[in-house]
Amino acid sequence: MVHNVSNPPTLGLKECIKDLLGERGFAYIAKAKELKAAGKDVISFGVGQPDIPTFDHIVEEGIKALKERFTGYTETQGIKELRAAIAEYLNERYGSDVQEDEVLVTIGTKGAAFLALAAYLKPGDEVIVPEPTYPVYSEAPKFIGAKPVYIPLKWEGEDRGFSLDIEEIEKAISSKTKALVVNNPHNPTGAIFKPAELDALMDLARRHNLVVFVDEIYDNFIYEESTFKSFMEFPDWRDYVIYLNGFSKTFSMTGWRVGYLVARSDVVRNLTKLAVNVWSCPPSMAQRAAIAALKGDWKPVRDMVNLFRERRDTMVAELRKVPGFEVWRSAGAFYVFPRVRRLLDSIGMNVEEFVDYLIDSKYVVTLPGTAFPDTAGKDYIRFSFCISKDKIIEGAKRIKDTVEDLLASRFKR
Numbered sequence: 001m002v003h004n005v006s007n008p009p010t011l012g013l014k015e016c017i018k019d020l021l022g023e024r025g026f027a028y029i030a031k032a033k034e035l036k037a038a039g040k041d042v043i044s045f046g047v048g049q050p051d052i053p054t055f056d057h058i059v060e061e062g063i064k065a066l067k068e069r070f071t072g073y074t075e076t077q078g079i080k081e082l083r084a085a086i087a088e089y090l091n092e093r094y095g096s097d098v099q100e101d102e103v104l105v106t107i108g109t110k111g112a113a114f115l116a117l118a119a120y121l122k123p124g125d126e127v128i129v130p131e132p133t134y135p136v137y138s139e140a141p142k143f144i145g146a147k148p149v150y151i152p153l154k155w156e157g158e159d160r161g162f163s164l165d166i167e168e169i170e171k172a173i174s175s176k177t178k179a180l181v182v183n184n185p186h187n188p189t190g191a192i193f194k195p196a197e198l199d200a201l202m203d204l205a206r207r208h209n210l211v212v213f214v215d216e217i218y219d220n221f222i223y224e225e226s227t228f229k230s231f232m233e234f235p236d237w238r239d240y241v242i243y244l245n246g247f248s249k250t251f252s253m254t255g256w257r258v259g260y261l262v263a264r265s266d267v268v269r270n271l272t273k274l275a276v277n278v279w280s281c282p283p284s285m286a287q288r289a290a291i292a293a294l295k296g297d298w299k300p301v302r303d304m305v306n307l308f309r310e311r312r313d314t315m316v317a318e319l320r321k322v323p324g325f326e327v328w329r330s331a332g333a334f335y336v337f338p339r340v341r342r343l344l345d346s347i348g349m350n351v352e353e354f355v356d357y358l359i360d361s362k363y364v365v366t367l368p369g370t371a372f373p374d375t376a377g378k379d380y381i382r383f384s385f386c387i388s389k390d391k392i393i394e395g396a397k398r399i400k401d402t403v404e405d406l407l408a409s410r411f412k413r
Ligand SMILES: Cc1ncc(COP(=O)(O)O)c(C=O)c1O
Pocket: 048, 107, 108, 109, 110, 111, 134, 183, 187, 215, 217, 245, 246, 247, 248, 254, 258, 259
């Protein structure tokens, strides 16, 4: 390879791309793979995807589409039958009145999120992001030159978990604020925000004329009979909401890359113009599989969620045995997000050092709360329970042993 230009133009990337954070979850997954390849007995709580493979009837429809050579470009907006199936699903579930021309099928939910953020935010705009947050909601605005304004979730203790800090959110609204973000059920905390909190957020949007980017990708992972309210239930969603969801989690289809965005039809028309210039269309065979997912048997989804509920219970029970861990029983998604501040103070480590120590000494992979992506997560660790009950028990035991050793050696010093 020859490098013969002293200041090659290919290195002239925009500054803002250099400041982007990747998704640290992916780095930890790579680390787990590396250790496994080196023969280590790794237990990974890192990964945010169901460990159950895509259900058979969905795979079969994907294969059928391939065999029929349904492999060309489709409409940019997504095939009509899929858009109709998405609208019907939402309307049945949430009593909304979504029309098929208000749906845009995207490359993953992340694709929908990036498209929407890019379409609304201008350099200098502010977007209010409850923190911790799934990283696309901080990084896409940064890339565009907009500013994510982080408002930490409120920690209400082991019994009550996390809530939106509506007062602080309202205080943060300035003349530059263009939008709010809400992800519910929430990654990484596993919180399901109360209907009253969502009503208050929607009310802020109405009073201050703000767009609300709503990510409900975990809306089928709900463990408590109760409280989940979708933004699709607000009769005036068309005026404020850009709704984001997808197939990755509910149907264990992370690699198929199908998500969707719902917004009023004139917004969708404009976003489709952006989409055609970025990706032309979502994968054709995966769209056919997505129809089979929505229209087919939902029993495998229910079984998966029931299994995950049991795993959550195991995870919470086992982690509560670890000294210094305050563990709230998450209500949704597939994460537990224990508060470990007291432990970190006792052992004199920050959360990243502690997470690295667990990987290096016991091959247990977790994610530091700071992966989401700034400072609000510094007292927390994210555990995904997308692994078997036995592994959850074994992994938690290794952590407990490590913590007890660390505390004992500190006491001796
Ligand atoms: C809150 C949230 N939104 C979006 C995504 C991305 O989903 P997709 O695979 O549909 O792009 C994830 C994945 O972890 C997520 O946690």
